[in-house]
Structure formats: C-alpha cells, structure tokens
Amino acid sequence: MRLTRRRNLPEGLTLDKGERVLAVSGDTVATDAALHFQDGAGFTRLPWERVEQAVWKDGLLVVREVGGDRHTVHLTEPGSVPETVRERVTSTVVVSTHVKLPGGGVRIAARRPARGSGEPRWTLVFDPGLDPTDAGLLAQAEQAMEELRRQTGL
Incomplete structure (x- = not known):
C-alpha cells in the first residue's frame, strides 16, 4: 500500500x-x-x-x-x-455470521477499531423486510449474538 x-x-x-x-x-x-x-x-x-x-x-x-x-x-x-x-x-471484522430468523435473518458482526486494540463493537443488521424494532425478532437476534460471544470468547 x-x-x-x-x-x-x-x-x-x-x-x-x-x-x-x-x-x-x-x-x-x-x-x-x-x-x-x-x-x-x-x-x-x-x-x-x-x-x-x-x-x-x-x-x-x-x-x-x-x-x-x-x-x-x-x-x-x-x-x-x-x-x-x-x-x-x-x-476490522473479527467475526461475521448470518443467523436465520422467522421471515429472514440477521447478520451479526463483531468489529475492532482499525487502530489499536479495543473492545469489539457488535452489530445486528437485519435482512430487508424484517423490522429491527420487533421485540420478538430483536430478542432472538440478541440471544444469537450472546451465543456467538460465548463461542468466540469476545
């Protein structure tokens, strides 16, 4: 570069x-x-x-x-x-995976700041057509994110 x-x-x-x-x-x-x-x-x-x-x-x-x-x-x-x-x-991507949810899915990603070492920032990006404010879908996505955190140790 x-x-x-x-x-x-x-x-x-x-x-x-x-x-x-x-x-x-x-x-x-x-x-x-x-x-x-x-x-x-x-x-x-x-x-x-x-x-x-x-x-x-x-x-x-x-x-x-x-x-x-x-x-x-x-x-x-x-x-x-x-x-x-x-x-x-x-x-910046530490882990990224797509998890199925009713009617679609969610991309769960953990990303670190580009410079230095910091705690990863976790994000949930719902597939088009899914409502990220739907409490049930959000709870399922957060549960999947917590499981991924446990599996990766992040």
Missing part, C-alpha cells in the same frame, strides 16, 4: 494525531483509521469499523454505515482509494 504525503491532502481536512494517509483521490482521503470525504459542509470522518458496506462502481463509491446511513462519493481519479477502502473495512 502506497503512503501519500500530507501535503497532497485537500484543503480544510484535519487528521487526528498519528493518523496515516494511505490513499487520496481529490477530496477523499483513506487513512489507517478512517475514510474522510467532502460532504458539502466540510469533511466527514467515518471510522472503518462504522462502515457496513462499500461498493465501487461507475466512478462512485457508495458507503453504507452500520445503522443504515449512506454516502455517495464521486471519484474522478480513484487511484487506490477503492482497494484501500475494501482492505481497511475487511481488516
């Missing part, structure tokens, strides 16, 4: 102390800790462990956060940003 010099950073972007730049494309910067992109009012910093999915197609990087928020980033000259995003997001 090629490291990019800080002088190539977009104007107005501030990185955390010690944050290393891995790839730059215009106003989009991938670091060892987060994806930074222009959102109209400044820069959004999205830590890798908060990225549920990222898809690169036709010059657009579409990023979905855990919890469902979506961001679309246009990359005219993508360079290594798409590959870096994929690698960084994948590196």
Whole structure:
C-alpha cells in the first residue's frame, strides 16, 4: 500500500494525531483509521469499523454505515482509494455470521477499531423486510449474538 504525503491532502481536512494517509483521490482521503470525504459542509470522518458496506462502481463509491446511513462519493481519479477502502473495512471484522430468523435473518458482526486494540463493537443488521424494532425478532437476534460471544470468547 502506497503512503501519500500530507501535503497532497485537500484543503480544510484535519487528521487526528498519528493518523496515516494511505490513499487520496481529490477530496477523499483513506487513512489507517478512517475514510474522510467532502460532504458539502466540510469533511466527514467515518471510522472503518462504522462502515457496513462499500461498493465501487461507475466512478462512485457508495458507503453504507452500520445503522443504515449512506454516502455517495464521486471519484474522478480513484487511484487506490477503492482497494484501500475494501482492505481497511475487511481488516476490522473479527467475526461475521448470518443467523436465520422467522421471515429472514440477521447478520451479526463483531468489529475492532482499525487502530489499536479495543473492545469489539457488535452489530445486528437485519435482512430487508424484517423490522429491527420487533421485540420478538430483536430478542432472538440478541440471544444469537450472546451465543456467538460465548463461542468466540469476545
């Protein structure tokens, strides 16, 4: 992975102390800790462990956060940003499994912060069509998550 010099950073972007730049494309910067992109009012910093999915197609990087928020980033000259995003997001996943529930299922994942060692953050992502506020489904998903925690020791 090629490291990019800080002088190539977009104007107005501030990185955390010690944050290393891995790839730059215009106003989009991938670091060892987060994806930074222009959102109209400044820069959004999205830590890798908060990225549920990222898809690169036709010059657009579409990023979905855990919890469902979506961001679309246009990359005219993508360079290594798409590959870096994929690698960084994948590196945060400790465990990920899909569990069947009535009418669909839920993806249960544990992810660590990209930098340093921290406690994993557990997430439940329900299949389309399932209501994550349904108390019965939520209880079943949480029970499955607890079982996975016990099995993995996380």
